[in-house]
Amino acid sequence: LTRVRHPKLRRAPHYATLTDRDISFFERLLPDGRAITDPDDCSPYNIDWIKTCQGQSQLVLRPKTVDEIQAILRYCHEHQLAVCPQGGNTGLAGGSVPVFDEIVLSLRSLNSIGAFDENSGVLIADAGCILQTLDVHVNQFGHTMPLDLGAKGSCLIGGNVATNAGGIRVVRYGSLRSAVLGLEIVLADGSLLDCLTSLRKDNTGVDMKQAFIGSEGILGLITRVALACPSAMSxxxxxxxxxxxxxxxxxxxxxxxxxxxxxxxxxxxxxxxxxxxxxxxxxxxxxxxxxxxxxxxxxxxxxxxxxxxxxxxxxxxxxxxxxxxxxxxxxxxxxxxxxxxxxxxxxPEALVADGYVFKYDFSLPPARMYKLVEETQKRMKPFSNVRNVTGFGHLGDQNLHLNITVQNGYSDEIKHALEPWLYEWVAKERGSISAEHGLGLHKSKYLELNKGKQSLELMKKMKNIFDPKCILNPYKVLPYKID
Ligand code: FAD
The missing domain is CATH 3.30.70.2190 (Alpha-Beta Plaits)
Incomplete structure (x- = not known):
């Protein structure tokens, strides 16, 4: 296991350090062991699925209600405590685990399935519901979830929306964004933004929920979703x-x-x-x-x-x-x-079993997709510790997953041979440096390369509006200045 964060990335000094008083507050708020401080119990929440990132959080919170989430964020906002929102922790960009000692706010216990409207095919569910559980639920009514992916047994619907997850059915149902009809969000200061409509059509001003779809926990906490579920095909x-x-x-x-x-x-x-x-x-x-x-x-x-x-x-x-x-x-x-x-x-499981994985997720013009794999194979030739350079993916969506597996763990040398070369190659093709996994910690510094200066500046302004104290998922998505 290796920390992939930049060696010069330092904990931002303006965040408070957790005190006994803070812990007592959270233990009172979340009784029955839902404020977890035991280091062994915190450990799984500190490590990502592909085992490339390890944080050092000493506190994991498992709220069961939206009121509890509001109280947590109100407190963290007031006391300048940094928070890492976490769903099923299956994310592949290092966004779901803390970088330093951010408090982990796990959504797993906020998991009630709400109403399913058989007329409209719209499901309302808490953010902590497991994707597969929801699929089984809507199957009873002859419907299916609008997305499907290998991690369906562990990922949560809130995490799916927060990453705008793709998966294998985009060819059929389009991007998850188009199926999300409504969202309920708790903002960084604990206030509630209610955009939880179930309407397929609603052209009334700026569609605020869109900002949160794919925002990877940096703008607010998604607590409830309304999703259009297509009819299941027999x-x-x-x-x-x-x-x-x-x-x-x-x-x-x-x-x-x-x-x-x-x-x-x-x-x-x-x-x-x-x-x-x-x-x-x-x-x-x-x-x-x-x-x-x-x-x-x-x-x-x-x-x-x-x-x-x-x-x-x-x-x-x-x-x-x-x-x-x-x-x-x-x-x-x-x-x-x-x-x-x-x-x-x-x-993904087979790759992890093969060695340390350098994982990339690109959108490219179909004719150029495999060229990149071949060029990477050539570039990796001198490295005897590289086991495999592989290409696979969601061909119908022009989405290439490029993976390089390495024997004996992370290698700085290999990383520098791959980056920024790969990102520049993709940017030149006007591809995307992250088709569906998001930017998380791994790719945030290349955002400008992909989106340009103006978009990046606007994103920073949005972050400042929604989370002025920058307590939500720090060091992720937006490039973090390293001195
Ligand atoms: P997490 O990993 O816990 O979190 C992901 C990000 O969202 C983090 O930045 C986190 O802070 C934020 N977040 C989580 N919940 C919330 C919330 N409620 N509010 C605000 N922010 C939140 N992805 C694809 O797109 N397509 C695939 O085909 C695909 N296949 C996969 C196959 C396997 C075997 C695995 C392990 C992963 C795969 N993934 C795929 C990646 C991953 O499953 C998705 O990104 C998934 O949507 C993440 O959901 P999660 O609940 O695990 O979120």
Missing amino acids: GVGLGLFSCTSFENILSTMRLARKLCGETLSAIEFLDSSTYNLSLKNLQQTNKPVEPNNFYILVETMSSTYEQAKATLDKLANTALEKEFITDGTLAQDLKQYKDLWAIRERV
Whole structure:
């Protein structure tokens, strides 16, 4: 485990240090052990999922109500105590754990599921509800959540909104932002901003909630969400295909768009290194398809199984005929469907098992996506401790996940060979340096490169309006001045 923060990053001196008086206040406010001070119990809240960041918080708070959250932030605002909002702690940009001794405000215990309106398909839920739990809940009414991702069993809906999480269904349902109809937010001074409407249409002035979607906890605490949940499709098809080149991957994607049309629900790709690491991690010795250099997963959904299957069959046959793919398999039952998805969804776990992970998440023009992986592979050649340079991702959204796994932990030398080179490469292509994971701690200093000076200045002004004492998630998202 390594701290990735800049060696010169110092704790900002204007934050107060936690006193016994502060702890007594929080223990009174949150009885039944919900103000956690035991270092062993605080430890999991201090370490991020990919184990690249470690904070030193001595206090974790687990409020159950919005009133408690308001009281916590009112107190922290008054006493200048820094706070790190935390959801399921599955974030991949180092934003969910403290950098120094910020108080962790965990949303896990704020987890009531509210009303589901069967007429509009709108769900209201507390920010601390687990994504998968909500999906099971709305399934009862014939609906589904508008997003799906590998961390669904642990991530919380508030964290999803705070990161504007993408996932595998953006192809079908669009970005999470478009499904968020309302939000309730506790601002840094403890006041409540009520934007919790459930309306699909509401053109009345500036849409304040938009500022909080994807703001990664620096502007306010999301406490409740209203989400548009699409109807669940009873027919689902999934195919895994192997290809010789990335060119053929793109040809298969174009063909899938044409032949699967409105049934298309996901298009993902993996290169052979990613695919092999994932199979190894799953301890799967039998290969589902004939091995090749690249793999593409295409999922279809429809109100009938026959239609979902028919479009996928057509894709498989035509892609074979045109020699875009060399082999393929179509899931025949739920078990096979889950097994095929596991190869893609459990890649992050396979990478962590392979070594220390330098993780990048870019949006790029499709034709340039794999070029970056190849150039990174060349650049990493001199480093004998690099185990794998892999590319995979949400192909249908032009979202490349580039990962470099390293033996024996973090290496400064490798980091400097990768950064800022990678970010500059992506900026030159007018891509995004963070397609869906956010900036967190890892990428904040490159924000200007991606967004330009003017946007950055406006973001700083917004931060100053919502959180003038800068107590919310310090050192994250906006570049922090290092002397
Ligand atoms: P956390 O990790 O706890 O927090 C993330 C950020 O949001 C932090 O900055 C935190 O301070 C802030 N935050 C959390 N809750 C709140 C709140 N209520 N109010 C204000 N700020 C808050 N991401 C994708 O986009 N697409 C994927 O496909 C995807 N796949 C993943 C697969 C795996 C196996 C893993 C481990 C992660 C994956 N992720 C993916 C990343 C991660 O799951 C998402 O970013 C998720 O939305 C984070 O939710 P969380 O509840 O864990 O938030």
